[in-house]
Amino acid sequence: MLNIENITQLKQDYLDAGNPVISMDTKKKALLGTFYRNGSLYTQAAIQTNDHDFPSSATGSVIPHGFYDLKRNTGYITLGTSHDTSEFACDSLFQWWVNEGIIHYPKAKSLLILCDGGGSNSSRHYIFKEDLQKTANALGLEIRIARYPPYTSQYNPIEDRFFSSCDSCL
Secondary structure, eight states, X not given: OOOHHHHHHHHHXXXXXXXXXXXXXXXXXXXXXXXXXXXXXXXSSOOOOBSXXXXXXXXXXXXXXXXXXXXXXXXXXXXXXXXXXXXXXXXXXXXXXXXXXXXXXXTOOEEEEEEOSSGGXXXXXXXXXXXXXXXXXXXXXXXXXXXXXXXXXXXXXXXXXXXXXXXXXX
C-alpha cells in the first residue's frame, strides 16, 4: 500500500507519460422505484412517490460502479443488478477501456487505477488479482493499482468529482 505522497507522484508520472489514470469505486446497492429523493424536478404534472424506501416497494436494485478519468475530467458508470464482485469490477474496467480508454489513449502501454482497499477490489483477496490479470491479458495492457491507505479514501478523486452526492443520484 502506498502513502498519499507516493500516489501523487505516481499519478503525475503516468499523466506526464500520456498514460491514463483512472479512479475507481463502487457504491452501495440502491433500490429502484418511485421513491422520494432530494433535489429539483421541473415538470408541469405532479409525480406521486413513496416516502419510504421499503424493499417490497422496489422494482429492482442496482449497484453503481464508476471510473473517473483524471486527465479528461470525465466519468464512466456501469450499473450492475446482482452483487459487487471482482468479476463485475473487471468487466466494468474492460467496458471502460473498450468504450473510452482505447479511443482517448491509443498509445497507452500502462494504466494506473486509484482505489481503496475494500469491496470487490479488496487487496486481501486473490480473486480480484486473478480477474485483473485476466483483464490485463485480454486488453494487452499493463495495469497498476495504487490503493489509498485505510481511512483516506476521501482523497480518491472519484469521491468528490463523481460520487460526491451519490445518495441522491438514483
